[in-house]
Amino acid sequence: xxxxxxxxxxxxxxxxxxxxxxxxxxxxxxxxxxxxxxxxxxxxxxxxxxxxxxxxxxxxxxxxxxxxxxxxxxxxxxxxxxxxxxxxxxxxxxxxxxxxxxxxxxxxxxxxxxxxxxxxxxxxxxxxxxxxxxxxxxxxxxxxxxxxxxxxxxxxxxxxxxxxxxxxxxxxxxxxxxxxxxxxxxxxxxxxxxxxxxxxxxxxxxxxxxxxxxxxxxxxxxxxxxxxxxxxxxxxxxxxxxxxxxxxxxxxxxxxxxxxxxxxxxxxxxxxxxxxxxxxxxxxxxxxxxxxxxxxxxxxxxxxxxxxxxxxxxxxxxxxxxxxxxxxxxxxxxxxxxxxx
Ligand SMILES: Cc1ncc(COP(=O)(O)O)c(C=O)c1O
Numbered sequence: 001x002x003x004x005x006x007x008x009x010x011x012x013x014x015x016x017x018x019x020x021x022x023x024x025x026x027x028x029x030x031x032x033x034x035x036x037x038x039x040x041x042x043x044x045x046x047x048x049x050x051x052x053x054x055x056x057x058x059x060x061x062x063x064x065x066x067x068x069x070x071x072x073x074x075x076x077x078x079x080x081x082x083x084x085x086x087x088x089x090x091x092x093x094x095x096x097x098x099x100x101x102x103x104x105x106x107x108x109x110x111x112x113x114x115x116x117x118x119x120x121x122x123x124x125x126x127x128x129x130x131x132x133x134x135x136x137x138x139x140x141x142x143x144x145x146x147x148x149x150x151x152x153x154x155x156x157x158x159x160x161x162x163x164x165x166x167x168x169x170x171x172x173x174x175x176x177x178x179x180x181x182x183x184x185x186x187x188x189x190x191x192x193x194x195x196x197x198x199x200x201x202x203x204x205x206x207x208x209x210x211x212x213x214x215x216x217x218x219x220x221x222x223x224x225x226x227x228x229x230x231x232x233x234x235x236x237x238x239x240x241x242x243x244x245x246x247x248x249x250x251x252x253x254x255x256x257x258x259x260x261x262x263x264x265x266x267x268x269x270x271x272x273x274x275x276x277x278x279x280x281x282x283x284x285x286x287x288x289x290x291x292x293x294x295x296x297x298x299x300x301x302x303x304x305x306x307x308x309x310x311x312x313x314x315x316x317x318x319x320x321x322x323x324x325x326x327x328x329x330x331x332x333x334x335x336x337x338x339x340x341x
Contacts, residue, residue, distance in 0.1 A: 002228055004195060006166060008175050013201040015194045016216035016224075020155035020182030021049030023192040026210070027118070027151045027178045028053055030196055034203035035148060037115035038073040041103045045079055045126040045308050048118060048153055057118070060125045073115075075103040079123065079308070080131040083263045083274060084282055093134030100139035104146045114148035116178075121168035124156045127307025128272025128314055130265060136172040149200065152176035155192070156270075159184040160231055161319060163241030163268025171267070184319075187230075189223040190214075236319045243326060244268035247315070250330040258337040260285055266315070272306070273313040284311035288340050295336035301329055 004012050017023050032038050040057055042048070047060040055061045056071035063069060070076060080096035082088045087095040100117060107114050117139060123129040140150045157168035158181050165171055167179070177200060182192035204210070214220070231237065248266060251273055255261040262276035262285075275285035275292070289305045292313065296303050306314040317325070 002225060003181075003193060006228075007179065007195055010197040010199070011175065011179060011195045013196050013198055015196075015210065016220065017192045017194065017212055018190045018214050018220070019049075019192050020153075020180065021051050021054060022212070022215070023155065023180035023182055023194045024049045024118070024151075024153060025051050025053050026194045027180050027196075028116070030178055030194065030200050030204050031116035031149050031151060033206060034200045035113065035115045037113035037148075039107050039112050039115035039148075040074050041100060041107075041117045041143065041148075042070075042074055042076055043079060043119050043123060043126065044076050046118075046120065046123070046153075047125040075107065077103050079126045079129055080135045081127065081129045082132045083129075083265065087132075093132035094138055096132065097135050097138030097142065101142040104142050104148070108146060114143060114146040116149045116151050117143045118151040118153060120153045120155075120157060121172060122157045122162065122267060122270055124270075124314070124316075125306055127274065127309075127312040128266055128270065130267060131172065134173075136169065136174045140174050140176075149177040150174070151178040151180065153180050155180055155182035156316070159227075160237030161240055161269050161316075163237060163244045166237055168267070168270075185227065186220065186223050187227045189220060191220045191224050193224075234320075240268040240319050243321060243323070244271065246323060247271060247326050247330075250326065251315075251333075254330065254334055254337060258334075258341055260288055260337060260341045269315075269317055269319060269321075271315040273315065274307070275311045275313065284309035286310040289313060291340045292333075292336050295339060296329075296332060299332045299336070301332060
């Protein structure tokens with residue numbers, strides 16, 4: 001199949017579904033059938049979907065307004081954020097992964113079997129955070145040693161957006177056991193997918209058929225193939241790399257002139273600009289961030305805020321944007337930063 005050929009071995013079994021939520025919900029079912037456990041480790045502030053099964057393990061929702069708290073079978077680990085989090089040095093990856101190891105140990109000590117780790121390869125709602133080097137290598141090892149499986153949620157970050165690679169887990173040096181795909185896979189059309197190993201897929205053969213009326217319908221498949229063809233023909237992954245470098249460079253230049261800009265981070269066209277009122281304390285500039293996105297909207301640029309403190313400008317533009325668009329965004333952001341700052 002065209003899609004599985006783009007993923008590393010042993011990720012070769014694909015289920016086509018309609019939304020990112022359906023993909024992650026199915027990933028949970030695969031993990032449960034394979035490990036015999038519902039226990040799940042998630043990252044603080046993560047969002048994985050809108051169904052009950054996912055809201056209750058998405059801290060972004062279940063611990064936010066109207067939420068009922070994390071499910072009993074879920075454990076949360078800290079955001080591996082080397083700008084604001086407790087670990088910021090060269091050893092940050094290992095130190096954050098040690099939290100995953102502790103969550104695994106607590107699960108075992110509680111007499112429960114380890115199920116899965118579900119994490120975005122680059123963290124979106126948590127504030128455009130790229131986990132430090134080695135984080136996933138160590139975290140995956142801890143989960144697998146205890147018999148668990150590793151699920152990479154690539155719903156936001158897959159499909160060439162990170163530029164250097166087609167999948168965002170690749171620069172992390174890991175191969176997940178289950179990968180979930182959504183959003184860009186259909187370029188606006190409701191299409192999503194789960195890709196896993198033959199071994200995990202075999203565990204899912206319980207006798208209960210997986211039935212999904214619209215999953216994998218011919219129109220959606222044609223859309224998915226067209227997206228892949230256009231991406232290849234127009235070399236959109238390379239384009240994301242080139243445009244992302246231009247944007248990051250421009251944002252770093254703005255950082256050198258605007259006190260409000262604390263951190264500029266990202267990969268390809270998945271970028272975060274964290275705003276602070278104090279570079280020592282990192283006091284979040286949430287009100288200023290809100291004013292900036294309003295100012296940009298008035299000028300025709302749609303940017304949102306994200307992160308636990310609502311102070312990260314989330315820049316995730318359409319992959320077809322051109323150098324002119326970037327230069328125009330930078331000019332306008334420069335002016336809005338000057339007004340708000
Ligand atoms: C990381 C991530 N996973 C899953 C989902 C759920 O996808 P959908 O809205 O297509 O159900 C989203 C949606 O925003 C997401 O950002």
